[in-house]
Amino acid sequence: MxxxxxxxxxxxxxxxxxxxxxxxxxxxxxxxxxxxxxxxxxxxxxxxxxxxxxxxxxxxxxxxxxxxxxxxxxxxxxxxxxxxxxxxxxxxxxxxxxxxxxxxxxxxxxxxxxxxxxxxxxxxxxxxxxxxxxxxxxDQNDLFPRWSSPVYDHTQVVGLEGDKRKIKDWVFNADEGILGIGVVGMGGLGKTTIAHEVFNDREVEVHFERRMWVSVSQTFTEEQIMRSMLRNLGDASSGDDRGELLRKINQYLIGKRYLIVMDDVWSEDVAWWQRILEGLPKGNGSTVIITSRNEKVVRKMGVKEDKIHWPKCLSGSDSWLLFRKIAFAASGGECTFHELENIGKEIVVKCKGLPLAIKVVGGMMLCKPPRYHEWKRISDHFRNELAENDDSESGLRATLQLSYDELPSYLKSCFLCFSIFPEDCVIGKDQLVRWWIGEGFVPLRGGRSTTEAGEDCFSGLTNRCLIEVVDKTYNGTIYNCTIHDMVRDLVLKVAEDDAFYNENGSSCRHLGIQNDLGPKHLIANQKLRALLSTNKTAEVNKIASSMAKKVHESRYLRVLDVSRSIFEASLSGILNQIGSLQHLTYLSLSNTHPLIQLPPSLEKISHLQILDVSYCQNLKMLPSYIVTFKKLKVLDVSHCGSLECLPKGLGRLSNLEVLLGFRPARCSQLEGCRIGELRNLTKLRTLGLQITQADEIGDNEVNALINLQELQYLSMSCFDSHGSDLITKVDKLFPPQQLHELCLKFYPGKMSPMWLNPISLPFLKFLSISSGDIAEMNQRFWGDVNTVWKIEALMLESLSYLGVEWLMVQRVMPSLRVVNVSWCPELGSFPVDDFGFRGGVWKKEEHRS
Incomplete structure (x- = not known):
């Protein structure tokens, strides 16, 4: 690279x-x-x-x-x-x-x-x-991406309806034992997608009282499997032995009909499964679905021959349909460039019906300009690569390699960052984007903000189908992702060839922190640029003090993320030496315990751009030197329960683009930052605001937000608020007109804020209101004959008193395409038949072409 x-x-x-x-x-x-x-x-x-x-x-x-x-x-x-x-x-x-x-x-x-x-x-x-x-x-395409935001629905599935129906029939006709179903085939054929389609099917969800999805990596342990099952059941057990974990699983499932998916099982040694199976309650028509590339594996796990499903490659028509949906997503999946249709069909034929290959090539073509010679060049390159890779699996690898070769140079660096994460790891978008910014992978051009450009890079990989979506918000924003294991094989190979990362940790510039990381990985590694926590969801790293001290010897380190970690030695003692890392641009101490204060030596790191101390419940204050970090772009202090306010002078951080967890100082907190200082943060794009007392907003500070012209996202929480006069102050705290998304949480008033109306917020696209005492919407919320909302996605959650009629919502929000409502018992006449009920949520999604 x-x-x-x-x-x-x-x-x-x-x-x-x-x-x-x-x-x-x-x-x-x-x-x-x-x-x-x-x-x-x-x-x-x-x-x-x-x-x-x-x-x-x-x-x-x-x-x-x-x-x-x-x-x-x-x-x-x-x-x-x-x-x-x-x-x-x-x-x-x-x-x-x-x-x-x-x-x-x-x-x-x-x-x-x-x-x-x-x-x-x-x-x-x-x-x-x-x-x-x-x-x-x-190549000018490297400089200006064609698409800088997701342009198609990642959940769409083509040609698997018959597979899904077959497995559902088996499931619904299960006898009183535990039914075993196997889905077997080569990588990229859609095994996991089929299992997902069944697992998330509405009829299946109603049929089973408990459902568990377990991704089985090649390096799994029996304890990890059982803890994953328990997390699916809402239990985050961590310290129990295998016997106790299995007893807990049994207690949750006894007397229940349950579904377990064991996805991507590799090892033919299935003794671990036999022990788990023996501890599971029998009867009630429970089902286990196992996906694997190896038929021997599913047979050894107890699946009978007549319950093994072999997915077939997509037909020619389905292959072309899937390709069109992605490559021509901007025009609703229709090929409006007739000179490209024949070339597109030639490319699709070379994918041999493999869904992963078709998606990746389709994503690559989506990001190419719709010009004949450019598409012809790709087709010729594809043909040459496949000439040396005749069988389907080799052809898939060649397809993935082609997609990597065609990435713009800046996206290659971003893409290789996935190499440090373990197999089947769920990866947070924020961690990735902040890493890319910290190491300088994100190109800045056209006056775009740094964080916006970083999100563009994420969208660039998403649109190319190199990233798989795991979790999205109600409005479709991706916040957790992973990569297919075939894609990961490619990433690991390229990363090792280019000394970006290798699995033994020697002489590479990037490392992931896992429990097996020791001082030997860091000794004399002057090349190291990034060291990041890569543990899986709900797991924590236990970092030896000897390893932690070696970090300070990597003098060219740009990125240090020790989030979700427990340290053997005193955390403050380790951090006292952090000032020696003077090239550091991104520091994350998120969810580290017990972090009480930041060390004085941090003041020496003048190039810091991103500081994340979120979820540090014991953090009591931020040092005053924070306001001298002139290059700071992201400051995340969200979910820090002991933090009362931020230091006075925060308004000097004129380059700040993201500020999460901001708590304004009260009148008595003389050294704290008042809300009025936010007026100076003119580059702010994202703001998370927590207000609990009326005196946190002075009479001359109610206009603190109105002129923040770059602000796109505002989250306002009044959790644990005191005093009815707070409502009056918040009602006067007008957000800027160009706001794109608003999340209002724990609002204490019976009526929605005065400024929550389509005249004050004419460009608002996404609105989320959760918890709080709101019983009715202010009359201005409903607009007038000539004024309606531009809102496209609406979420209402845990609003016990809110009573609004669906027809009123529908009239004032004609652009609405996603509605997500849960635990709002007083809502009237919401269309049950059109929306459907899933997991306590009424939801309707209409994706525009």
Missing amino acids: VDAVVSVFLGNLLKALSEESRILVEFRDQFEKLQSELLLMQGFLKDADRLKRKQQVLRTIMVNLRELIFEAEDILADCQLQSRDNDPFSAGWFMCIYPKKLPFQYQTGKRLKEINEKIIEIKKNIGPYLGVSILNQP
Whole structure:
């Protein structure tokens, strides 16, 4: 991924040369020469990255180039540290009279000159292998993505209706024992999708009193399987032994009809399953569905031959339909470019009916401009790759490799980040996007904010079907994801080849924190750029003190995420050394215990862009030095129950784009940040606000939000509020007009806020109201003859007193396409037949073409 490495470095260098040129006075000529050479090479680096798989000499050349670029990036970072704004001897001839700077100045200049000479030599050597001019320009598609947001429904399924019906018939005709059903086939055939379709079917949900979905990785343990089953049953047991875990499962299931899905079982040693099966209650027509690539596995797990289902590849018509739904999603799945139809059908034929291959290729074509020559180039490239990979599974791997090759360079770096996560791991979007921002993978252009650009990168991978959606909000926003195991195989291979990550943790630049991570993985690893918590959902890491202390020796570390971790030694003692990581840009201490305060040494990390201390229930205060972090873009202090307010002066953080968990200071909290300071945060896109007392909003502060013109998302919570006068203050706290999404929680008034109306919020698309005492909507909420809401998705949850009529909602929200309602007993005439009932939620989804 040398093209990705070069792309990231050039972005950082361009920013340094333009915004902080003062720090590069001594080395500006060398850096500009390096920039010029790399810009000339950038046009053919993508081809070189692809061809190096077949040319060992070219591979060696590209490895050398990659290492030179990383070294140049480290030098650039050191230059930035050497020239702090508060150092009067930071640049120019002042270095000559400041002796401590002389060794750095000499060595840096000498090494930059050597790097430039080696890159010029590489440029000469690389041309003959490519057969192209090195003056090619970069692909403009890399610079401007065609789609920067999801444009199709990821839940759509094509051609599996018969498979689903067959398995449902088996399920509903189960006898009094435990029915075993097997779904067997090669990777990418849709086994998991079929199981999901059955598992989430409305009739199946009603039929079973308990349902459990367990993803069985290749490195599972029996305890992990049972804990996963218990989590499905609402029990987060962690410290019990196997016998106790199995007894708990039995107690939850006894007398109940239950469904268990064991997804993607590999091992033929199924002794673990026999022990679990013996402990499960029998009877009531309970069912176990097992998906596997190996027929022997499901047979050993007790599935009879007549209950093994072998999914078939999609038919030609279904293959073309699935491809159209994705590749032409912007036009409702219809191919409006007739010159592309024949090429598209040629591409689909090469996918041989494999759903995963069709989805990935369809996603790739969705992101390509609809031009004949571009589609023809992809088709020819596809044909050449498949010529060497004739069988279906090899063809699928070639398809995935093609999709990776065609990624824009900046997305290659983002995509390889999935390599550090364990198999079947559910990965949070926020963690990914913040990592990408922290390490500089996110390209900034067109005036877009950093966090918005990061979300664009996530959408870029989603639209290409390289990410599988796990969880979405009521309005369709993805917040948890995973990747298919075949996609993961590709990611691991590329990541190891390019020293991005390898599973033994040696000499790579990125590591995931798991319980087996020890000091040996960190010793002398000066290359390390990112160290992140990668534990699975509901699990915590136990980090040895010896390992934690080694982290501070990785001086070029940019990203440190130790969320959901327990430390053997004192957490404060470990954090006291964190100031040595002066290149750090992203720090997450989320859900670490017992974090009571941030260490003084953190003040030294002047380049910090993202700080996440969410879910730290014992955190009592943030230090005042936080307000000096001028580059801070994300500050997340949500769900910190002991935190009373944030430090005074927070309004100085003019680059802040995301602020979650903001609690305004009361009049008596003189050193706390008042809500009025938010007026200065003009780049704020996302705000999570918690208000509990009336004196948290002064009479002259009710306009604190109205002029935040970049604000898109506002969450306002009045949990544990006191005093009826708070309602009056909140009613005057008008959000900005251009607000895109509003979440109102625990509002204490009987009537909705005055500003919650289509005139005050004319651009609002998503509205969520949950908990609280609201019994009726203010008359202004209903608009008038000429004014209606533009709301597309509405969620009402746990509103015991709210009584509104569906016809009124329908009239004032004509654009409404998603309704999610739960535990609102006073709602009137909501259309049960149209919406359907699932899990206590009335929900209707109408996806526009």
